[in-house]
Amino acid sequence: MEGDQDTSDFTLVTRKPCFGLPTACPNCLPAYIYLKLAQLPFQLAFNSTFPDSEELPYFESGTYVAYNNEDGGVIEKLEKDGIVNLDSQLQSLPDYLSLKALIVSWLDEALTYEIWVGTEGASASKIYYSDLPWVIGKVLFYKQTYLTKKRLGLTKENAEQREKLIYKRASEAYEALSTRLGEQKFLFEDRPSSLDAFFLSHMLFTIQVLPETSVLRHKLLEQSNLVRYAERLKSEFLEESSSSPSPPLHSFPSSFSGMGSKTKSKPKAEKSEEEKKFKKRARFFLAAQFLAVVIYVSVMGGVSSDEVEYEDDDY
Amino acid sequence: MANPADKPDPNLTTPDEGEVREEELEDIEEEDDYEGEDDDDEATASKPQTREDAAASRANAQNLFRRMGVAPVPVRVHDVIVKGNEKTKDHVIEAEVEGVRQATTLQELLEAANVANFNLRALDIFDSVKITLDAGPPELPDTTNVVVKVVESQSPLAAEIVTSTKSQARSSTLEGSLKYKNIFGHGDIWDSSLAYGCDNSGEVGLGLYLPRLRGRPSPFTSRLYLSTQDWLKFSSYRERALGVSLGVLLSKNHELGYTLAWRNLIDPTQMASRTIRRQIGHSLVSDLKYTFKVDERNSSLRPTRGYSFVSTSQIGGLVPDSRTLRFLRQEIDLKYAVPLGFYRSALNFGVSGGITFPWGSGYKSRASSVSERFFLGGNISPVCSLGGPSALWGFKTRGLGPNEPRREAEDDKSGDAYERDFVGGDVAVTAFADLSFDFPLRWFRERGIHGHVFACAGNMAELSGNKYRYFTAPKFMETFRSSVGAGIVLPTSLFRMELNYCHIVKKQEHDRAKSGFFLTFSTPSS
Numbered sequence: 001m002e003g004d005q006d007t008s009d010f011t012l013v014t015r016k017p018c019f020g021l022p023t024a025c026p027n028c029l030p031a032y033i034y035l036k037l038a039q040l041p042f043q044l045a046f047n048s049t050f051p052d053s054e055e056l057p058y059f060e061s062g063t064y065v066a067y068n069n070e071d072g073g074v075i076e077k078l079e080k081d082g083i084v085n086l087d088s089q090l091q092s093l094p095d096y097l098s099l100k101a102l103i104v105s106w107l108d109e110a111l112t113y114e115i116w117v118g119t120e121g122a123s124a125s126k127i128y129y130s131d132l133p134w135v136i137g138k139v140l141f142y143k144q145t146y147l148t149k150k151r152l153g154l155t156k157e158n159a160e161q162r163e164k165l166i167y168k169r170a171s172e173a174y175e176a177l178s179t180r181l182g183e184q185k186f187l188f189e190d191r192p193s194s195l196d197a198f199f200l201s202h203m204l205f206t207i208q209v210l211p212e213t214s215v216l217r218h219k220l221l222e223q224s225n226l227v228r229y230a231e232r233l234k235s236e237f238l239e240e241s242s243s244s245p246s247p248p249l250h251s252f253p254s255s256f257s258g259m260g261s262k263t264k265s266k267p268k269a270e271k272s273e274e275e276k277k278f279k280k281r282a283r284f285f286l287a288a289q290f291l292a293v294v295i296y297v298s299v300m301g302g303v304s305s306d307e308v309e310y311e312d313d314d315y
Numbered sequence: 316m317a318n319p320a321d322k323p324d325p326n327l328t329t330p331d332e333g334e335v336r337e338e339e340l341e342d343i344e345e346e347d348d349y350e351g352e353d354d355d356d357e358a359t360a361s362k363p364q365t366r367e368d369a370a371a372s373r374a375n376a377q378n379l380f381r382r383m384g385v386a387p388v389p390v391r392v393h394d395v396i397v398k399g400n401e402k403t404k405d406h407v408i409e410a411e412v413e414g415v416r417q418a419t420t421l422q423e424l425l426e427a428a429n430v431a432n433f434n435l436r437a438l439d440i441f442d443s444v445k446i447t448l449d450a451g452p453p454e455l456p457d458t459t460n461v462v463v464k465v466v467e468s469q470s471p472l473a474a475e476i477v478t479s480t481k482s483q484a485r486s487s488t489l490e491g492s493l494k495y496k497n498i499f500g501h502g503d504i505w506d507s508s509l510a511y512g513c514d515n516s517g518e519v520g521l522g523l524y525l526p527r528l529r530g531r532p533s534p535f536t537s538r539l540y541l542s543t544q545d546w547l548k549f550s551s552y553r554e555r556a557l558g559v560s561l562g563v564l565l566s567k568n569h570e571l572g573y574t575l576a577w578r579n580l581i582d583p584t585q586m587a588s589r590t591i592r593r594q595i596g597h598s599l600v601s602d603l604k605y606t607f608k609v610d611e612r613n614s615s616l617r618p619t620r621g622y623s624f625v626s627t628s629q630i631g632g633l634v635p636d637s638r639t640l641r642f643l644r645q646e647i648d649l650k651y652a653v654p655l656g657f658y659r660s661a662l663n664f665g666v667s668g669g670i671t672f673p674w675g676s677g678y679k680s681r682a683s684s685v686s687e688r689f690f691l692g693g694n695i696s697p698v699c700s701l702g703g704p705s706a707l708w709g710f711k712t713r714g715l716g717p718n719e720p721r722r723e724a725e726d727d728k729s730g731d732a733y734e735r736d737f738v739g740g741d742v743a744v745t746a747f748a749d750l751s752f753d754f755p756l757r758w759f760r761e762r763g764i765h766g767h768v769f770a771c772a773g774n775m776a777e778l779s780g781n782k783y784r785y786f787t788a789p790k791f792m793e794t795f796r797s798s799v800g801a802g803i804v805l806p807t808s809l810f811r812m813e814l815n816y817c818h819i820v821k822k823q824e825h826d827r828a829k830s831g832f833f834l835t836f837s838t839p840s841s
Binding site for chain 2: 013045047048049050053055058060063064065067070131132133134135136140
């Protein structure tokens with residue numbers, strides 16, 4: 001790839017912005033952040049009519065296009081083609097691969113689960129389907145939910161166990177990353193890498209997009225140094241070009257403040273599980289009530305209808 | 316015995332009319348003898364007559380015929396009796412025969428009966444149709460009953476294979492369909508069809524045809540379809556659509572249609588150019604289409620006299636949801652044929668144009684959908700194609716107009732010689748002139764093989780997506796493409812084939828056109 005491309009030609013095509021993020025799609029955000037960390041000037045364009053495409057995000061410059069479903073992802077392809085590479089010399093480090101595996105598999109899986117199953121797709125409609133006509137949006141949403149459950153190996157029998165495993169792994173990943181990061185600015189040495197892009201994208205999405213009742217969000221907010229890391233990088237790299245800085249992460253309503261929230265978040269997580277159980281029981285109760293009413297009416301209705309007929313005969 | 320209903324052509328010539336009427340009068344005279352019998356369906360069949368009776372009937376008939384030749388013979392239709400329909404509802408048949416009630420003279424009645432017979436056969440649900448005239452009740456002189464006897468198709472299932480030119484695909488299509496006729500007795504025809512086009516397009520669909528909708532004299536068609544159009548070679552995208560379309564023929568010249576479809580554009584090769592990349596995705600199309608068509612040409616495969624005019628207007632996005640595809644589209648097509656007198660030669664002229672533009676908020680900067688744009692070129696002949704700019708001799712399918720470079724290939728493995736996508740235009744104009752003539756040899760004349768010399772020109776431009784700012788009329792005229800040529804036309808029962816030599820007079824860079832020999836296939840335009 002020639003290095004003499006006109007830089008004003010660089011365009012990243014992602015899904016549309018929402019929730020205060022430049023792009024609300026968790027697959028597109030890493031590429032955006034990566035280019036920002038690399039301080040490569042580029043334009044942003046949006047595609048909001050193809051939510052089930054694996055090609056997005058893609059990077060284009062003249063007739064050069066790097067799709068996300070080639071060569072392991074758009075970031076990997078840009079590095080391979082020499083457009084921008086933040087990971088040179090880092091790939092040989094032993095930690096690099098294991099951390100990458102942690103972020104790209106465990107955390108990615110946890111986020112996917114949380115978007116489509118854990119929060120029942122509450123945010124998904126806004127991110128993916130708000131620009132599509134209602135009918136198409138609904139059909140694609142149900143299709144995607146089904147495919148996600150299949151990909152995560154979820155069935156009715158193992159749903160609870162899988163959920164526990166996914167959250168447990170996410171917790172462990174957060175702790176490992178928190179330990180690795182400490183109070184450093186970046187995950188590796190003192191320079192940004194693609195892992196920072198992936199992890200920052202995960203964090204921003206989890207904190208800003210997922211609802212307050214999200215279990216994953218609570219687990220993340222327990223790690224204070226990670227939240228500080230995210231805030232720092234966001235204000236330094238992502239708010240340079242924006243006219244009005246977005247509110248700092250810690251000002252969010254259910255914000256984390258010190259150790260106290262550790263005890264607060266635990267009961268909150270338990271509460272949400274209790275709430276789910278309660279809702280389930282309430283549904284069973286209502287169904288039983290309804291059934292009882294139906295049986296009563298059909299049995300007693302048989303008696304009263306005879307009376308009605310008798311009355312009719314009088315006339 | 317011949318019946319007035321035997322000829323499907325409502326425009327009778329005089330000698331035939333004379334024969335028919337004479338026989339008709341014999342029927343009337345005979346049936347006078349059999350008044351009061353209700354199911355004399357074979358009333359026209361001979362009953363034993365004495366020679367004197369026969370001679371008397373013939374004399375009466377001849378007298379009546381002489382009266383008819385001199386002045387209109389007044390008659391009034393008292394009743395229309397329908398027989399032989401077990402499944403078909405009476406009102407379906409009566410609706411087609413309605414015209415006979417308005418007849419006031421015997422001449423009008425015979426003509427109306429002819430038309431009614433033609434209409435009933437056109438329903439395509441009967442094996443045979445017979446209309447006879449019976450005498451009216453004896454207390455009402457000068458009245459007649461019209462008896463319609465039909466024989467319903469024994470096997471309601473029919474299969475057929477047709478070739479046609481689908482206006483969407485702009486190429487010849489082979490369609491096989493299975494039809495199930497008259498399930499509910501309303502003259503309904505249900506069909507399932509499979510169509511395959513020359514350009515790798517395919518469609519599978521289920522359709523319903525009703526000759527009348529709720530008593531209105533308008534044929535109604537509805538179709539549920541799943542179609543694929545493969546434009547990968549020319550424009551790097553494949554279009555899939557799942558939809559339902561409804562159509563009503565308001566009258567002979569006016570047609571109204573509505574389509575609701577889920578359309579999906581994909582690019583499996585991932586080599587598309589920038590404009591096509593931006594269009595990939597799902598869309599919902601809800602569009603209303605009005606077509607006004609007049610075709611006074613004497614033939615659609617070899618017009619030598621007459622004119623035709625087609626105007627199609629489409630508006631998309633007429634639903635409250637602003638996220639459906641919103642566009643306006645207008646096409647006009649005018650053709651004129653002038654006979655020149657020698658060797659059955661004729662001069663055909665034609666001009667056609669079209670324009671499309673999005674509407675709604677931000678309509679100026681929004682690019683029109685590539686599925687609604689115009690594309691020129693292909694293997695169809697401009698002489699036959701009706702409706703909108705589409706064909707130009709010498710230019711390949713989607714072979715001219717705005718184009719963009721495709722994604723650069725990483726290696727040279729792609730054997731595709733084309734490196735550019737043709738993205739279509741929002742405005743297109745074509746014009747042609749064609750002189751056709753018979754060859755002097757009788758062998759060619761008998762088979763309808765004739766020659767032609769032609770010239771054509773056309774051009775397209777983009778307007779949407781802010782590109783109207785760069786559009787100027789002088790530049791548009793300057794970049795007009797044109798070609799001339801000559802060739803042989805071989806008409807067959809299914810299609811019209813042309814073997815032409817085309818010389819490209821003017822083309823632009825990147826156009827897919829070459830001087831040389833070309834084959835075109837055209838079907839009678841639908």
